[in-house]
Amino acid sequence: ANPACDRYDYIIVGGGTAGCVLANRLTEDSSKKVLVLEAGLPHGDRLVKVPVGITRLFQSHLDWNLYSGKQSQLNNRQVYSPRGKVLGGSSSTNATLYLRGTAADYDGWGMPEWGSSEARDWFIRCEDNSNGAVTGVHGAGGTMHVESPRYHNELHDVFFEAARQYGLKANPDFNDWSRSQEGYGEFQVTQERGERADMYRQYMKPVEGRPNLTVVSQARTLKIITEQQGGKPVARGCIFGMRNPASTVHQADLKPGGEVLMCAGAVHTPYLLQHSGFGRADHLQQMGIDVLSDLPGMGRNLQDHPAALTAFSLRSEKDGISITDHIYRKSGEIRMRAISNYYLRGRGPLATTACDHGAYMTTSGQAQPDLQIRFAPGSSLSPDGVETYAMFGRLKEVGKKWPSGVTFQLVGIRPQSRGGYVQLKTADPWDAPDLSTGYFTDDKNQDITTLRNGIQISRKMAKMDAFADYLQDEMWPGPGVQTDGELDEYLRNTVHSANALVGSCCMGNDARKGAVVDSQLRVHGAGNLRVVDASVIPTIPGAQTGAATVMIAERAAALIQGKIADKTMRHERQPQLV
Ligand code: FAD
Secondary structure, eight states, X not given: OOTTTOEEEEEEEOOSHHHHHHHHHHTSSTXXXXXXXXXXXXXXXXXXXXXXGGGGTTTSTTBOOEEOOOBGGGTTBOOEEOOBOBTTGGGGTSOOBOOOOOHHHHHTTSOGGGSHHHHHHHHHHHEEETTOOBTTTBOBSSSEEEBOOSOOOHXXXXXXXXXXXXXXXXXXXXXXXXXXXXXXXXXXBSEETTEEOOHIIIIIGGGTTOTTEXXXXXXXXXXXXXXXXXXXXXXXXXXXXXXXXXXXXXEEEEEEEEEEEEOSHHHHHHHHHHHTTEEOHHHHHHTTOOOSEEOTTTTOSBBOOXXXXXXXXEOGGXXXXXXXXXXXXXXXXXXXXXXXXXXXXXXXXGGOOSOOEEEEEOSSSOSSOOEEEEEESSOOSSSSHHHHHHHTTGGGGGTOOOOOEEEEEEEESSOOOOOBEEEOSSSOTTSOOEEEOOTTOOTTOHHHHHHHHHHHHHHHHHTSHHHHTTEEEEEESOTTOOSHHHHHHHHHHHOEEOSOOBOTTOBOSOGGGTOOBOTTOBBTTOBSEEEOSGGGOSSOOSSOSHHHXXXXXXXXXXXXXXXXXXXXXXXXXXXXXX
16 A cells, blocks of 8 residues: 555554554444554564563653753753654553553543543453453453563562551552552553553554555654635645655545544644644744644643652662562673563563552542552662663663662652643754643642652651661662752752653643543544544543553544444454443
8 A cells, every 4th residue: 555645534643552542443444444654663672572671662762752841940951751652652662550540530521421431431341451350440351451560579568568557558459440549559551461562562463454554654744734624624634754765755645534633642743733733823823834723722731740759778688689680680681580480471570660569649638649659679770760761771881780779759640730831843843842841830839749748758668667677778869858948959850750741632622721622532623633642631640641541542433433322332352341
């Protein structure tokens, strides 16, 4: 198939998490021709498959390697924001945690069609949980594989005991909406027998042979083409540039009545729409772009989970029990045992992204937990958790052993800040976007308070009896950082992304109040143009955002196919509904 000659019923811009789900569902009808344009590489990298490989994916050839502009509230730091640039998108590079948040998160979106009972129904339909179906909570037989973490370290048990001594209860299932989200426990993961179960592998790969599906990787969409119909811009296709051969530019066209489906993620979807003339009129005019639809909310409302950490070294008698000790010999070579355990049993330290045990807590009387603790049984080398992952393995190059220790990554899981945005730097669509994280921009300073409370809570946990025989020194923030002022300065200097960007093409009924898409995910003031990805989420859920994105894409596919009204489901693998 030649995308520049054919015409399509659906052009999917971005073969990431949501794009792979749509590619599968929309090609179930063999009469519909679907084109997927993905800017990144094809899949198939070993580092994607093995969960611990995440450490090598940051700032790699599979990453967009985005940085925010200088953030004045963060002492002018530029914050690194990883995003997957590969088929499967960020599901191919993420930490694989499978968490949905709570019912109140979805009811809080203020869009009844996407409320908690509908959301739960779709979560269950698409899930294939290896622990089996649980009525009203988990599904089995769907497409998205979920399982319990397959690496366990004695330090996890010590953390659980410390959390219990601190006063938390065990939470056996953070996705069970019939119980409080608070407590400590395991976070389930989107893996299958210890292999990353990203959305390319699960949704797109099995259907790549369908004759009505064309997938082009290294094809970067540059602009949506529209024509005026009935007084509004209607999508007709898009312009894309191929990386190989460098910079050749092509056009892909829709059949009459076809749709462009924007699945480029919370940064690139609003970015591309602005390049195409959809956005805040004054900003587009400033960039020299013709305004097709004045959408004041485009690229605004960008939300993310801010994160900070505390880390402690282990006593010398416990040296050797951290995850890094289980992976590396002192010489820095990977242990044969770790490799054989992984390849023979799908278990052990290679089968984890190292943050799949933790806790949820309410730190100052909120109705829902504001803090997620991700406990890692390994020492952070830097106060920036993302940077530590990127440094993983590199100590070998300088001939040093990774120090044994533990890390509490503290995630502001229901942030109040709304100052984040994505806009254009120039009119050149090959340029990087102008990105602002918006961390700590809330009027009442609730978000920095949550992280400050988190540091104090984790310090208290580290002092519980359970840790007495284990922990030695506090590495980060370090004993010199004690007062609120000192802690806030530490936070402004080290806060990093927990990688949950959402909200920049917010779903809502009124474009004048900032909504970009309606409840059917159609762009306000445009025709044949929808957004189906994490950017439509109005308020960030109290969970990592991959599960919510898949739920949205599954339901969107049914909406696009007109299946929602009669609830007809004709998926290939019929999910077992309980
Ligand atoms: P993506 O999956 O990012 O897909 C967007 C796709 O569009 C990409 O493939 C991109 O290359 C492509 N694209 C962009 N621009 C263009 C263009 N111009 N032309 C063509 N293609 C384009 N969630 C969890 O649930 N659990 C976790 O543990 C977790 N950890 C995370 C860790 C990291 C490092 C990251 C980055 C994310 C993490 N997330 C996690 C978040 C989750 O992965 C995302 O919320 C989700 O994948 C977003 O899906 P999406 O479809 O909106 O975007």
